Amino acid sequence: MASTDLIICEHCDGVYRKATLAKHQKTLCVRCGGVLQRYSGMNVQQRLALSFTAAMLWLFANFYPVMSISMKGLKNSATLWDSVLALSQGPITFMAMVAAIAIIIAPAFQLVLLVWVLSFALGAHRAPGFKLCMRWLETLRPWSMLEVCLLGAMVAVFKLAGMLDVLPGIGLFALAVLSLLLIRIAGRDVRDLWELP
Numbered sequence: 001m002a003s004t005d006l007i008i009c010e011h012c013d014g015v016y017r018k019a020t021l022a023k024h025q026k027t028l029c030v031r032c033g034g035v036l037q038r039y040s041g042m043n044v045q046q047r048l049a050l051s052f053t054a055a056m057l058w059l060f061a062n063f064y065p066v067m068s069i070s071m072k073g074l075k076n077s078a079t080l081w082d083s084v085l086a087l088s089q090g091p092i093t094f095m096a097m098v099a100a101i102a103i104i105i106a107p108a109f110q111l112v113l114l115v116w117v118l119s120f121a122l123g124a125h126r127a128p129g130f131k132l133c134m135r136w137l138e139t140l141r142p143w144s145m146l147e148v149c150l151l152g153a154m155v156a157v158f159k160l161a162g163m164l165d166v167l168p169g170i171g172l173f174a175l176a177v178l179s180l181l182l183i184r185i186a187g188r189d190v191r192d193l194w195e196l197p
């Protein structure tokens, strides 16, 4: 039996043999109930296309304002980077670094790694530095917190809407789609790339 026939539960280290899944099916660990495998209906081409889409959305989310505020003729708008800069000028500079990693740097690295690994997977090869890339994809996943940022931005929009004229910007819509896409393409599904020769 090849080692790729086996799957290890990430929560309790139980070892199982992989199953072939049909649509909407998933396998659970009998010991701890953790999800082992989930059906992924996407092939490499689709995933690569979505990674490029996500990369474009990342550009939109970072270079277009997430929201703009206006009051009595005064206007102000902020991008993700502006929010990190604003944090860095306050008393909690450390938070600025964490925010920059969680909402800008980690997603960017995830996308670069995904495009790199998937481009080679298209030709059924492992990319140069494949193991390192896959490990980093796994390491970066908990650090990439776009969905948290999205929720925060939406709460801010609703809260401020009572006091000021708030307009959600292109950046916010890009952020919303990007965070959903990242969950889909950079999630656990990337693990099946280990099966490449």
Ligand SMILES: [Zn+2]
Pocket (backbone or CB within 6 Å): 009, 010, 011, 012, 013, 014, 029, 030, 031, 032, 033, 034
């Ligand atoms: Zn388990």
